Amino acid sequence: MASLxxxxxxxxxxxxxxxxxxxxDVPDGAFLxxxxxxxxxxxxxxxxxxxxxxxxxxxxxxxxxxVSHLRPSRRDIAMVFQSYAxxxxxxxxxxxxxxxxLRRLPLWQRLPLMARLLPQARSTLARIDAEVQxxxxxxxxxxxxxxxxxxxSGGQRQRVALGRALVRQPAVFLLDEPLSNLDAKLRVHMRSxxxxxxxxxxxxxxxxxxxxxxxxxxxxxxxVMMEGRLxxxxxxxxIYADPADLRVxxxxxxPKINVLPARVGAxxxxxxxxxxVSGSVAAAPGTAVQLGLRPEHLILRxxxxxxxxxxxxxxxxxxxxxxxxxxxxxxxxxxxAPDHCAGLRVGDDxxxxxxxxxxxxxxxxxxxxxxxxxxxxxxxxxxxR
Amino acid sequence: MSGGHRLGRLARAVRLVVLTIGAAVMLAPFIWGLxxxxxxxxxxWSGSLRLLPESFHGWENYTAAFNRAPLGxxxxxxxxxxxxxxxxxxxxxxxxxxxxxxHRFAGRTVIFGAVLIGLLIPIHVTAIPLYLGFARLGLLNTxxxxxxxxxxxxxxxxxxxxxxxxIPDDLIAAAxxxxxxxxxxxxxxxxxxxxxxITAFAIFSVTSHWNDLFWPFIxxxxxxxxxxxxxxxxxxxxxxxxxxGPMMAATVIVTAPLVVAFLLAQRRFIDxxxxxxxxG
Numbered sequence: 001m002a003s004l005x006x007x008x009x010x011x012x013x014x015x016x017x018x019x020x021x022x023x024x025d026v027p028d029g030a031f032l033x034x035x036x037x038x039x040x041x042x043x044x045x046x047x048x049x050x051x052x053x054x055x056x057x058x059x060x061x062x063x064x065x066x067v068s069h070l071r072p073s074r075r076d077i078a079m080v081f082q083s084y085a086x087x088x089x090x091x092x093x094x095x096x097x098x099x100x101x102l103r104r105l106p107l108w109q110r111l112p113l114m115a116r117l118l119p120q121a122r123s124t125l126a127r128i129d130a131e132v133q134x135x136x137x138x139x140x141x142x143x144x145x146x147x148x149x150x151x152x153s154g155g156q157r158q159r160v161a162l163g164r165a166l167v168r169q170p171a172v173f174l175l176d177e178p179l180s181n182l183d184a185k186l187r188v189h190m191r192s193x194x195x196x197x198x199x200x201x202x203x204x205x206x207x208x209x210x211x212x213x214x215x216x217x218x219x220x221x222x223x224v225m226m227e228g229r230l231x232x233x234x235x236x237x238x239i240y241a242d243p244a245d246l247r248v249x250x251x252x253x254x255p256k257i258n259v260l261p262a263r264v265g266a267x268x269x270x271x272x273x274x275x276x277v278s279g280s281v282a283a284a285p286g287t288a289v290q291l292g293l294r295p296e297h298l299i300l301r302x303x304x305x306x307x308x309x310x311x312x313x314x315x316x317x318x319x320x321x322x323x324x325x326x327x328x329x330x331x332x333x334x335x336x337a338p339d340h341c342a343g344l345r346v347g348d349d350x351x352x353x354x355x356x357x358x359x360x361x362x363x364x365x366x367x368x369x370x371x372x373x374x375x376x377x378x379x380x381x382x383x384x385r
Numbered sequence: 386m387s388g389g390h391r392l393g394r395l396a397r398a399v400r401l402v403v404l405t406i407g408a409a410v411m412l413a414p415f416i417w418g419l420x421x422x423x424x425x426x427x428x429x430w431s432g433s434l435r436l437l438p439e440s441f442h443g444w445e446n447y448t449a450a451f452n453r454a455p456l457g458x459x460x461x462x463x464x465x466x467x468x469x470x471x472x473x474x475x476x477x478x479x480x481x482x483x484x485x486x487x488h489r490f491a492g493r494t495v496i497f498g499a500v501l502i503g504l505l506i507p508i509h510v511t512a513i514p515l516y517l518g519f520a521r522l523g524l525l526n527t528x529x530x531x532x533x534x535x536x537x538x539x540x541x542x543x544x545x546x547x548x549x550x551x552i553p554d555d556l557i558a559a560a561x562x563x564x565x566x567x568x569x570x571x572x573x574x575x576x577x578x579x580x581x582x583i584t585a586f587a588i589f590s591v592t593s594h595w596n597d598l599f600w601p602f603i604x605x606x607x608x609x610x611x612x613x614x615x616x617x618x619x620x621x622x623x624x625x626x627x628x629x630g631p632m633m634a635a636t637v638i639v640t641a642p643l644v645v646a647f648l649l650a651q652r653r654f655i656d657x658x659x660x661x662x663x664x665g
Contacts, residue, residue, distance in 0.1 A: 052558045073564035085559035089577035102564035164563070 002063030002076070002171035003028045004049070004204055009058030011044055011228075018044050020228040021058070026221065031198050031205040032233075035215040036225035036251070042208045043176055045225070049206060050079050050174050062171050073102070078165035079174040082181060084157045086149040086164075093132055093145040096163045100128045103168070135167040155186045162194070166201065173198075175207045179214065191218060212252050216240070224248045246366035249292050255320055255333045257360075258293045268372075270361070274327025275306055275352045277359050279373030289369060290362045295320065295335035297358035302344070304351025307332070309344060323350060415640070422446050422633035429629050442630060447638070449631035450620075456638055458609060459616030463642070466531045466612050467591045473536035474590055475583065482545030483571050487557055497546070503539035508600060516603055530604040531612065535594065541586050548582035549575060584650050595643055613639040 004026040011019040018041045026032045034042040047053045049060060051072035060068050067075045078099070086095050101110065108114060109121040116122070136142045139159045149157055158178060165173060178194070179187045195218045198205050209215055215222045216236045223233040224247075232244040243249035249257045264287045265271040268280030273291055281289060300321060310331070311322040319341055321334045334352065344350075361371040416436070421429050425442040428435075450456060484490070485497050511534075519530045552575060560570045576583070594612075601615040608619055620635050 047558070050558070050562055052561060072558075072562045077562070079559065079562045081555040081559055083553050083555045085553065085555040087556070087560075087574060087577075099563040102569075164559075 002204060003061075004032075004172055004206065005059075005061040005064075006045070006049070007059045007061070009045065009048060009055045009060070011041070011048060011053065011055050018228050019048070019055070022225075022228070022230050023058075024223055024230060024233050026204055026206065029202050029204055030221050031195070031207065031219045032221045032223060033207045033209060033215040033219040034223050034225055035209055035212060038210055040225045041228040042210075042225050046079075046174050046176050046206060046208045049172070050077055051075050076171040077174055078168050078170040078172075079176065080158075080161045080165050080178045082177040084149070084161040084181075086157060086160055088149050091146050091148055092141055092152070092160050092163075093136065095149070095160055096135055096141075096167050097128055097132045099164060099168045100131060101125075104128065131167055132163075135163045138166075139163050154182050155190060158182065158190060159193075162197065166197070169203075171204065173201075173203055173205045175205065177209055178207075179209070180211070194218060212254070216252070222252075224251055226251070243292075243360065244368050246290060246292060246362040246368075249360060249362075253294060255295050255335065258295065258298070258330075258332045260291045260293065260325075260328060260330050260332070262289050262291045262361075263287070264289060270359075272327070274325040274330075275354065277354050278356060279359060279371050281361050282370035282372075283363065288364050290364065290366070292360035292362060293332070293354055294358065294360075295333045297355040298332070298334040299353040299355065300334050300336050300341060300344075301351050301353070303349055305349055306351040307349075309346050309348045309350055311346060312341070312344065314338070321350075323352070325352070418633045418636055421629055422637050424630060426628060426630055443634075446630040446634040449628075450634040450638060453631060454616065454620040454635065455608065456616065456635055459611055459613045459639065460642065462609075462611060462616075463595050463613040463639075465528060467594045469528065469532040470535045470594050471587055471590050473532065474538040474541050474586075477537045478541035478545055478586075479576065480568075480571055481542050482549055483575055485542070485546045486549040487552075487554070500539045500542050500546075504543060508534070512600065512603060519604060525604050526606050526610060528610065531601060531610070534600065538586075538590065541590070544586055545579070545582060548579055552578055588647060588650055591646065592643060 006022060006024045006026075009019055009022045010017070022041075022045060024032070034045060036042050044053060048055045051067070051070060051074075055068065059066055062076060072079075087098065090098065104124050105115070105121060109118060109124075114121060115125055133142070136145060139162060141156070141159055141163060144152065144156060144160075149160070152160065158181075161178070175194070179190050182190060191214060194207075198218070207214075207218065216239075219236055221233060222236050222239045224231045224239065224245075226247050232239060232248050234242070234244075239248065240252055243252070246259065250259070260273050262270045262273045262277075264281050264283050264285050266285045268282070268285070270277045270279070270281060270289070270291060277291065281287075283289060305326070307323040307325040309321055309323050313320040313322075317338075319336050319338055321336050321341060321344065323332050323334065324330075325332055332352070357373045359371060359373070361369045363369055420436050420438065423441060423443040423446065424438040425440060425445075428439060428442075485493060485500070515534050516525075519525050519533075524530050524533075556574065556578070557570060560574045565574060596614050597612070598614040598618065601612050602618070605611055605615060608616075611619055617632070617635055617639060620632060
């Protein structure tokens with residue numbers, strides 16, 4: 001167990017800057033998820049942590065010790081790969097045992113006959129075997145010990161890969177999109193299994209994914225990456241409710257956050273949105289800004305002539321109502337409980353309001369701006385849900 | 386529907402006929418040789434085309450083959466030379482192909498280009514310089530002269546590089562994280578995952594060198610060192626007349642190990658395919 005400090009790591013392939021001075025401190029025992037669209041550099045960062053790639057600049061410390069110059073096997077990390085990367089010619093038990101055998105038995109003791117002849121090697125092997133058994137038991141693999149990877153299902157292979165990683169008791173676990181080759185149902189199951197594993201081991205986890213649900217549900221810390229930079233590192237709820245950057249707000253959340261162009265009025269209020277938003281922006285009057293509105297923070301009312309319903313998607317527990325605002329032509333999606341929009345049809349005339357204090361304001365480049373809003377007056381939003 | 390089915394059956398029948406004719410054409414000389422090895426000389430020259438011998442002369446032909454030339458010696462030479470060549474080829478080609486497919490280093494494309502050019506150059510082009518080199522080194526008429534020129538196989542490097550390129554990078558990365566050294570990755574991770582390619586290469590290598598006449602003919606004078614194909618030639622020369630029965634018997638004996646080895650390897654080949662495949 002150890003903390004992990006990433007300090008100013010940069011990586012360039014030819015003319016492409018893949019990582020641009022990434023810094024993040026991961027406290028001991030944290031579950032950090034690196035999330036971002038494909039090509040954002042998250043996997044490269046993980047491979048640099050593992051020592052499979054070398055950074056051009058920056059330093060890495062595990063438990064306070066610089067590890068940049070160390071080979072992968074000396075860094076006290078274990079890694080789980082997207083393709084599982086199990087050794088196809090070895091059984092489940094052998095796959096899990098191999099990192100321990102390579103670590104604890106010197107080369108000459110690994111020769112086929114030596115292990116049987118030397119009492120010392122024999123006792124080491126017995127200890128390894130006990131640890132492998134314990135790991136297999138923990139992951140429910142005991143009955144599969146003698147199978148080869150081809151004879152296993154995707155979920156079982158994933159568990160073997162986890163077993164091979166955890167048997168070493170590393171200081172840091174690195175997981176590179178471990179669930180993306182599984183079907184949807186199994187993914188949800190393995191998601192909670194990995195989160196539970198983290199809870200039980202208490203080891204530092206660094207988890208790479210492009211799936212925001214995985215990031216939000218499993219992590220203690222989420223780091224959103226884009227174009228080689230870390231945009232924000234925070235807890236899942238902070239990332240969602242308090243994004244530092246429009247790109248973070250757009251990446252996290254489904255359906256995507258609505259973004260409407262607006263302008264700062266004389267007294268700091270927002271104008272030109274096409275719906276009333278109370279509050280004042282910390283920016284000079286006349287500045288063009290972008291207003292971010294989460295679909296669940298919109299209140300839909302029939303009539304009022306502010307917009308027209310263009311589509312309704314029913315997911316069961318809630319409906320996504322798409323509409324076009326008359327004022328801006330911008331498409332907007334509202335997330336509504338079925339009871340609140342029963343009988344609503346495409347083409348219906350509606351008006352929108354924003355839950356107070358929920359509007360997010362960003363400048364033209366996407367940086368978050370301060371936005372003061374008046375306190376909610378009692379009774380004003382009684383009709384809300 | 387039934388028409389389509391019948392067409393399928395017809396197509397299959399046509400395919401079978403074409404393949405059978407092809408196989409018959411390829412096998413005919415060998416089958417004729419096999420038949421001749423059981424016939425007396427008079428019958429071979431009789432002019433009538435008959436597969437089965439009228440009088441069985443097999444025992445005489447085969448004992449004659451073993452008595453008149455050291456056939457056993459030729460076979461042992463064949464095993465030593467082909468085995469030696471194959472072992473060296475694997476020792477050199479596998480690490481080289483691994484480096485070419487899984488490591489990034491300056492000059493990689495140039496080296497691979499050189500390998501591809503090497504594929505285009507037949508032994509006949511380099512034979513004379515090689516002969517002169519071995520003559521200077523005093524190595525003519527030795528096993529070394531038979532083995533050394535083939536110890537590095539560009540074909541092997543090329544074949545393995547293509548096969549290794551299909552091994553997922555993640556598997557190599559996992560091995561590095563687990564603590565395998567680069568050499569251990571080659572011999573304990575890559576090689577076990579590559580049996581189909583290694584078997585295929587072994588078949589190519591052993592057949593071509595077992596049957597090779599050109600190079601042994603150039604560097605070997607002693608009967609004791611002759612590999613099988615050259616041995617058959619000596620056999621004919623020593624007889625100073627052509628006695629086809631025993632000669633065909635010798636040819637059959639010389640070919641048999643290859644056929645047996647191929648059948649065994651084929652089995653291994655299929656095992657290899659079912660063992661490989663990381664994602665399955």
